[in-house]
Amino acid sequence: MLTLTSPVETPFHRLPAGAKLGALCLFTALLFHLNSPLPLAALLAALAALHLTQGGTFAAHALRLLRPLWPFALVIALWHLWQRDPAGGATILLRLLAAVMAANLVTMTTRLSDMLALTERLATPLRHIGLAPRAFALAIALTVRFLPVLSQRVAEITDAFRARSPRRPGHRILIPATLAALDDADRVAEALRARGGAG
Amino acid sequence: MERNLAHIALFAALIAVLGLVPAITLPFGVPITAQSLGIMLCGTVLGAKRGALAVLLFLLLVAIGLPLLSGGRGGLGVFAGPSVGFLIGFPVAAFVAGLIVERWQAPVAAAALLGSVLGGVIVLYAFGIPGMAIMLGKTIPEATALTAAYIPGDLIKCALAALVTRGIAQMRPGALLSRG
Numbered sequence: 221m222l223t224l225t226s227p228v229e230t231p232f233h234r235l236p237a238g239a240k241l242g243a244l245c246l247f248t249a250l251l252f253h254l255n256s257p258l259p260l261a262a263l264l265a266a267l268a269a270l271h272l273t274q275g276g277t278f279a280a281h282a283l284r285l286l287r288p289l290w291p292f293a294l295v296i297a298l299w300h301l302w303q304r305d306p307a308g309g310a311t312i313l314l315r316l317l318a319a320v321m322a323a324n325l326v327t328m329t330t331r332l333s334d335m336l337a338l339t340e341r342l343a344t345p346l347r348h349i350g351l352a353p354r355a356f357a358l359a360i361a362l363t364v365r366f367l368p369v370l371s372q373r374v375a376e377i378t379d380a381f382r383a384r385s386p387r388r389p390g391h392r393i394l395i396p397a398t399l400a401a402l403d404d405a406d407r408v409a410e411a412l413r414a415r416g417g418a419g
Numbered sequence: 420m421e422r423n424l425a426h427i428a429l430f431a432a433l434i435a436v437l438g439l440v441p442a443i444t445l446p447f448g449v450p451i452t453a454q455s456l457g458i459m460l461c462g463t464v465l466g467a468k469r470g471a472l473a474v475l476l477f478l479l480l481v482a483i484g485l486p487l488l489s490g491g492r493g494g495l496g497v498f499a500g501p502s503v504g505f506l507i508g509f510p511v512a513a514f515v516a517g518l519i520v521e522r523w524q525a526p527v528a529a530a531a532l533l534g535s536v537l538g539g540v541i542v543l544y545a546f547g548i549p550g551m552a553i554m555l556g557k558t559i560p561e562a563t564a565l566t567a568a569y570i571p572g573d574l575i576k577c578a579l580a581a582l583v584t585r586g587i588a589q590m591r592p593g594a595l596l597s598r599g
Contacts, residue, residue, distance in 0.1 A: 222485075222486060223484050223485055223486070224484045224485070224486055224493055224494045225484055244495065248499060285494070285496060286496075288490060288492055288500070289500060289501075292500075292501045292555060295555075295565065296555060299557075308556065311556070312555060312556040316499075316500070316501070316554060316555070319499040319500075320496040320499045320500050321496070322499070323494065323495035323496040323498065323499040324494055324495065324496035326495050327484045327493075327494030327495050327496060328494075330484065332483060332484055332485070335483035335484055336483060339479065339483055355420075355424055358424065358428075359424055359427055359428045359431075359476055360428075360476070360479070360480065362424070362425065362428035362429070362432075363428045363429075363431040363432045363435075363476060363477075363480060364480070364485075366428065366429055366432040367432050367435055367436065367487075369432075370429070370432050370433060370436045371436050371439065374436050374439075374440060378440075390441075391453075391579050393440065394437075394453065394456070394579060394582075394583045395582075395583050395586040395587070395590075397433065397436070397437070397440075398433065398460060398464065398583055398587060399587065399590065399591065399594075401429045401430060401432070401433040402426070402429070402464070402587070402591060402594045403594075404425075404429050405422070405425040405426040405428075405429040405430075406422070406425070406594070408421075408425040408428070408429065409421040409422040409424070409425040409426075410421075412421040412424070412425065413421050417420065417421055418420055418421045418424050
């Protein structure tokens, strides 16, 4: 299964996940307290430099993760140029880029297993409101396991439709896909019960 | 217990898979994925509580770094981006959609349609628009204008959610946990 963790090994990979998450929260809070473009530009430049010291592949990966932001960046840039407020627009854009880049950096340098362990630790207090840690871990594992299974089922449903009709399958796959999820859920529930339950 | 757990986990996976499917093609050729339709279905099929939990599980997997949001987005970065309000609104949207199907004893299709419109559009945008306003430093009316383009597609998804929910009710009446 594909994850967003970078295959390029960096020193950040060795930091504990909890510390990275805490640092990210502080950094993001700081970004929202800065209201002029210069300090934000300095922080963004520092962040970019940090990426570049880890090599071109790593930096290119980070840049790719920022791509979904360009429509927003375009709208903000045009809007603030039209309003003759370039400083305001730059503040918003730099803050947005720095916040997303920092968060992506944590994601890129933390293995999925470390993230999972951290999540389970953070979720332990929730057992007081009825969320058993074992059920929580099991739900995550089941979802991850069934992503490729359901994906395959939807591909089969689509192929079957194409074999019968020249039309685009579009929304016609929705009912069979939902039924597939419901039926699989029933079978998984039975299998879990047969193996001693989820609790 | 096992049944609830399995449904929550499988529907979290369904939301992710629907994010890859171009289910609707608007007249001017813009494909829309069925991801937010998956959010509505979690509520209308599983009911309020299970639906919201399935969406929370999905968001958790996105946050820890799986690229499951439509367009292959994921990781902590999406929670620092302009769409964060919509992500926060997702579980609430599923909850409201489920609550209406559970409580309003109208025909399933009608209840699912109302639930999807109230939860999946009105409640969702009530979270999404302020979120975008804060992240992009805009006023609420300006942020509304930026998101308005997506509303027609979302209304189509509401109609589809109602049809799918009715289809499930007809084919597997026992599986519609929101009416169980």
